[in-house]
Amino acid sequence: MKQKLFVLALFTTTTIANAQDLHLNDLEYFERQGVNVLVFSNSFNGGFNDEKNSGIEVIHHGVRTMQGGAVRLNKTPEQWDLVPKMTSRKVDKQAGSIEVTMRYDDYDFDSRVVVTAKGKAIEISVYLDKPVPEKLAGEAGFNLELLPSQYWLKTFTMDGRLNRFPRYATSLTKTRPNEEKPRQFKGFRTYDDRGSGRFVDPLPLETGHRFVAATDAPERLLCINSVDANLELYDGRMLAQNGWFVVRSVLPAGKTGRVLTWTVEPHAIPGWIRQPNIGFSQIGYTPEQPKIAVIELDKNDAPQATARLFRIRDDGTTEQAFEGAVTTWGPYYKYNYVKFDFSAVRDPGVYFIEYGSTQTNDFLIDAHVYDCITDATTDVWVPIHMNHMYVTEGYRTWHGEPFKEGYLQAPESDHFDLHRQGATTDTKYKPLELIPGLNVGGFFDAGDFDIETSSNINVVQNLIRAWELFHPQRDETFVSQQQRYVELHRPDGQPDILQFIEHGMLNLVAQAEQIGHMASTLSNSVLDNYHHLGDAASITDGLRYDPNLKPYEVSTDGKRSGTPDDMWVFTTRNPRLDLQAANIFNSAARVLRGYNDVLADRAQQQADRLRREADELLRPSRFARDAQADTDNDWLTGTGDGNYRNIARDLQTMLDSIPMKDTAYRQRLRPAVEHFNEYIHSFDAQNPYGVPIGLGNWAGVNAVLNFGITVNYAHLYFPDIVAKDEVYRVANWLYGCHPYHNYSFVAVVGAARPKQVFYGNNRADFSFIPGNVAPGLLFRKPDHFENFDDWPFLWGQNEGTIAGNTQYIIFGSALKNIVNSH
Ligand SMILES: [Ca+2]
Ligand SMILES: [Ca+2]
Numbered sequence: 001m002k003q004k005l006f007v008l009a010l011f012t013t014t015t016i017a018n019a020q021d022l023h024l025n026d027l028e029y030f031e032r033q034g035v036n037v038l039v040f041s042n043s044f045n046g047g048f049n050d051e052k053n054s055g056i057e058v059i060h061h062g063v064r065t066m067q068g069g070a071v072r073l074n075k076t077p078e079q080w081d082l083v084p085k086m087t088s089r090k091v092d093k094q095a096g097s098i099e100v101t102m103r104y105d106d107y108d109f110d111s112r113v114v115v116t117a118k119g120k121a122i123e124i125s126v127y128l129d130k131p132v133p134e135k136l137a138g139e140a141g142f143n144l145e146l147l148p149s150q151y152w153l154k155t156f157t158m159d160g161r162l163n164r165f166p167r168y169a170t171s172l173t174k175t176r177p178n179e180e181k182p183r184q185f186k187g188f189r190t191y192d193d194r195g196s197g198r199f200v201d202p203l204p205l206e207t208g209h210r211f212v213a214a215t216d217a218p219e220r221l222l223c224i225n226s227v228d229a230n231l232e233l234y235d236g237r238m239l240a241q242n243g244w245f246v247v248r249s250v251l252p253a254g255k256t257g258r259v260l261t262w263t264v265e266p267h268a269i270p271g272w273i274r275q276p277n278i279g280f281s282q283i284g285y286t287p288e289q290p291k292i293a294v295i296e297l298d299k300n301d302a303p304q305a306t307a308r309l310f311r312i313r314d315d316g317t318t319e320q321a322f323e324g325a326v327t328t329w330g331p332y333y334k335y336n337y338v339k340f341d342f343s344a345v346r347d348p349g350v351y352f353i354e355y356g357s358t359q360t361n362d363f364l365i366d367a368h369v370y371d372c373i374t375d376a377t378t379d380v381w382v383p384i385h386m387n388h389m390y391v392t393e394g395y396r397t398w399h400g401e402p403f404k405e406g407y408l409q410a411p412e413s414d415h416f417d418l419h420r421q422g423a424t425t426d427t428k429y430k431p432l433e434l435i436p437g438l439n440v441g442g443f444f445d446a447g448d449f450d451i452e453t454s455s456n457i458n459v460v461q462n463l464i465r466a467w468e469l470f471h472p473q474r475d476e477t478f479v480s481q482q483q484r485y486v487e488l489h490r491p492d493g494q495p496d497i498l499q500f501i502e503h504g505m506l507n508l509v510a511q512a513e514q515i516g517h518m519a520s521t522l523s524n525s526v527l528d529n530y531h532h533l534g535d536a537a538s539i540t541d542g543l544r545y546d547p548n549l550k551p552y553e554v555s556t557d558g559k560r561s562g563t564p565d566d567m568w569v570f571t572t573r574n575p576r577l578d579l580q581a582a583n584i585f586n587s588a589a590r591v592l593r594g595y596n597d598v599l600a601d602r603a604q605q606q607a608d609r610l611r612r613e614a615d616e617l618l619r620p621s622r623f624a625r626d627a628q629a630d631t632d633n634d635w636l637t638g639t640g641d642g643n644y645r646n647i648a649r650d651l652q653t654m655l656d657s658i659p660m661k662d663t664a665y666r667q668r669l670r671p672a673v674e675h676f677n678e679y680i681h682s683f684d685a686q687n688p689y690g691v692p693i694g695l696g697n698w699a700g701v702n703a704v705l706n707f708g709i710t711v712n713y714a715h716l717y718f719p720d721i722v723a724k725d726e727v728y729r730v731a732n733w734l735y736g737c738h739p740y741h742n743y744s745f746v747a748v749v750g751a752a753r754p755k756q757v758f759y760g761n762n763r764a765d766f767s768f769i770p771g772n773v774a775p776g777l778l779f780r781k782p783d784h785f786e787n788f789d790d791w792p793f794l795w796g797q798n799e800g801t802i803a804g805n806t807q808y809i810i811f812g813s814a815l816k817n818i819v820n821s822h
């Protein structure tokens with residue numbers, strides 16, 4: 001947001017007096033103006049362990065800068081270190097306190113934390129009924145974690161000694177025997193000890209009793225006092241790039257009762273009012289489309305009566321182009337919302353919005369603003385995610401050819417990325433035997449490098465839909481399957497989308513042929529290379545694993561190694577997945593015919609076999625599929641229950657079949673589309689942005705994109721029911737009209753201010769892969785949306801997935817088609 005600072009002097013002393021002390025509010029968190037302290041409003045969940053979204057959290061002047069406050073077993077917990085289970089949470093309004101009990105089942109270790117408001121500070125006390133278990137003595141401590149990107153380069157003091165938070169991890173470590181390390185998630189290890197038998201343990205940057213952070217930045221200033229125990233400051237990035245700064249005190253051994261007391265005082269800037277977040281489309285607007293900025297306001301902020309639109313002339317001077325009323329939408333979670341409609345402005349040009357003393361960056365009004373919205377995704381993001389290929393761009397190599405040694409049959413396993421291999425393999429292969437022919441084609445899943453079969457099926461499905469509807473002939477990618485070589489921005493005479501479909505199919509068909517059915521995933525066998533950040537070709541050593549060699553030993557012929565790093569194939573048979581694959585194989589065979597007839601034939605052959613076998617295996621549950629068919633009929637006869645659940649998904653399926661059906665079918669769909677149009681408008685009352693907003697631990701871009709695609713298709717087929725104006729809802733959201741900040745969620749050509757950091761496989765560089773689409777706004781209970789643009793490592797808000805990004809290609813292709821065709 002290139003916005004001017006809000007003038008604070010306007011605020012009266014009454015506002016300041018009300019905001020003096022922390023108090024426990026109705027949403028059960030501690031609040032004073034500028035400071036929110038959440039005590040286990042968000043608890044640790046088992047899924048991915050430490051998601052850096054839990055425990056005691058501080059939202060400091062609108063930014064969540066602290067989390068992880070809990071009894072922890074590690075100095076700087078990593079994602080797969082154990083997290084405590086919250087066993088109870090009691091809120092005492094009278095006493096102004098929140099008490100949480102937590103438990104580590106692995107160690108039969110219970111603790112209780114009581115947080116009480118004391119004036120401007122909170123007091124944190126840790127109680128133990130039984131002493132710290134012997135195995136954890138000296139290890140278990142109370143931790144609080146500070147967000148590095150909000151603290152690095154700022155000053156701090158420990159007992160008055162001056163220091164500065166380091167921009168990069170460069171402090172000291174020591175190694176200790178593995179036996180001393182607290183158990184990690186499911187017994188996995190995040191590190192490869194290279195046969196040393198020792199793990200790395202960070203040493204503190206500072207220790208003392210009074211820690212003051214960001215003495216040079218009032219919005220981040222924070223003071224922690226501990227009377228009894230030493231405070232230790234660590235840099236979690238020493239072990240993992242996504243680590244935070246950690247302040248901790250070790251719990252005393254052999255003691256019970258109140259074992260530790262801290263006071264934590266986040267400074268509040270007197271009378272602080274968050275500056276307005278003017279949501280608008282960074283892509284810009286076509287002259288004819290509706291143009292409505294949604295302005296997010298602090299609840300203590302008084303709305304302006306009007307806002308203005310300025311035009312930047314060719315000579316660089318500006319003129320006011322429009323002034324219009326600001327209308328109230330109302331409160332939505334913690335902020336208030338107003339709108340500024342400047343649809344009346346239609347002249348092409350360069351503009352910016354001014355609301356009070358806040359100005360936005362500039363944007364275009366022009367007929368061509370949507371022309372390039374999918375180019376970065378198709379030309380850059382997708383080819384970079386092509387597995388089993390060398391991918392290069394200009395002078396840069398994105399990655400070498402990964403996984404040359406192939407894939408092994410997974411043994412029985414409960415995997416760290418939520419996969420499971422049962423006791424039987426459902427294949428002819430023995431555990432850890434090579435399944436030949438699978439290191440071909442396919443796309444990296446997301447910020448990781450596995451092949452999720454269902455996602456890859458989605459990719460092919462999405463690309464086929466884009467191909468069959470719009471026939472995009474764009475050729476900016478050189479793909480040679482024979483050379484296993486991809487070069488960006490080098491045309492090779494073949495439409496890229498067809499080459500991507502082929503690439504996806506090469507892996508999927510190989511799965512069907514080699515395994516006999518679809519694998520659930522092709523993924524890492526060891527956790528210590530799953531969190532890989534760097535060249536995908538270096539995840540494994542490229543040498544076939546040979547258990548007869550010692551770890552790290554290489555055979556004399558240089559072809560095998562004793563390092564068990566080969567990827568695994570999870571092969572438990574799922575006939576529904578096979579059926580899903582069979583449907584896509586049919587369509588792919590149709591699309592590939594004439595381009596790669598051999599692959600088309602193989603796809604068709606596997607489609608027929610998989611369908612036949614899946615039908616056989618699914619025979620007992622045929623009832624479930626008949627029930628689904630009934631739902632479709634309810635839609636068509638208008639006898640559905642009026643419930644909006646799954647409405648977009650069901651309607652999309654029906655819209656997709658229109659090209660194959662007669663006009664009578666289209667007529668019969670009309671009631672469903674009318675129903676869907678009501679559904680579209682229902683969002684205008686639900687939130688100020690008019691799109692479905694998700695509240696899960698993965699922000700909701702997939703649901704938003706699905707919604708957008710269905711709106712687009714509904715308009716394409718039924719323009720008299722779903723108006724053209726509706727197709728811009730999701731575009732506005734994606735490109736900047738959303739809560740928290742107004743950056744585009746798509747690292748894309750055309751946007752004035754796209755997000756700068758994403759959770760791609762280059763996230764350690766605080767960078768992005770062009771064309772990526774972020775999940776978006778992550779909801780933190782009870783009332784906070786966030787999307788960090790200086791910290792890429794929270795996947796729930798910043799990761800892009802291969803399925804989501806190819807969904808975006810359909811959305812964008814449809815939108816361009818609509819904008820340019822009427
Ligand atoms: Ca994955
Ligand atoms: Ca090409």
Ligand SMILES: [Ca+2]
Nearest residue numbers: 541542543566
């Ligand atoms: Ca290997």
